[in-house]
Amino acid sequence: MNLWLKKIYLAVLEWIDYRTGVNDLIKDQLTEYRVPPKLNFWYSLGGLSLFIFGLQLVTGVFLLVYYVPSTDEAFESVQRIMVDIPYGWMIRSAHAAGSHSMIFVVILHMLSVLFMGSYKKPREITWLTGCALLFLTLGICFTGYLLPWSQLSFWATTVATNIPQPIPVVGPYIVRLIRGGENINPDTLNRFFALHVVVIPAVMLALAAAHMYLIRVLGISDPKKPDTDSGE
């Protein structure tokens, strides 16, 4: 029976490969992809942040099923997720823990790239997309923090959106632009919601794709032979 299952399995794989050429891609990019010898923990942080980002997308979509982005109902809908919905507490806690660990891992990733000099020529664009991704990660955490519309998130966002205020000339305009008003108001919640669930994740996906494309084009940097070839 095992043999018979395997035959079908192989036939399906071959059917797909004939029409897509995906086997070559898997061979080049996965099973026979060459990396420098003696890679260690520090090389795993980029992949780890991608993994956490994926978890955030999944748990985020689940929260989106019950969350209501309105000042009247946001807090109650979050309470409903925490108390009434089966495993809601787990999904939301995972989303919160994921956001914290993503900041932690992303900063460790940046430090390792910094100290190993991996940002140097020809990897400057990879580094710059990574910097943009760091700021977007901070931005997605910042906008997500307001969404429960609790006392904590309301006042934390009040304080944080005050930060650009002292910038000469443009400061007050920036604050009003972020808040969508003089103070935190229902429009603030809606624009933060739009940024948190659509705009920032979409830009992050695109930048992460560019980041990973460049890693595959340039190869993993090897600190032991900095100026020779492009990796392989």
Added chain:
Amino acid sequence: MNETASNTAGTDRRTFLQWLISGLLLGAFAAAANVAVRFLMPPPKAKKATELSIPTAQVPLGSSLVVEHKGEPVIIVHSDVGFVAFSPVCTHLGCLVKWVRDENILLCPCHAGKFDLTGKVIAGPPPEPLHPVKFEIQNETIVLV
């Protein structure tokens, strides 16, 4: 030395580990699927209530009321001929009909199916009459059984 082991009958180490890892992955996947399904599945609907009493004062002459009874909607209409009660689910494609007082008909908003107050189809695509709901009037109270 490993050759002898893998040539004998039974399970070799590689096969054992493959099965073990697939089993663990499958278990993890099942646990995650359980969380996803339980999270998304709405709570079961309450079908306990056997009787529903509504004071007739809640449905004054010339008005209608939609209530939930045994997990299904019921429309009660109070017209010149008295009280009638139907399932408002249109027999065409399942939209909910409403009472149009001026024309004294039950109108389905989806494809303009029209029913009279006996439930009979008078216009539009519905293939059969509205399903009536049994009720009694006791002491100024409508009792749905």
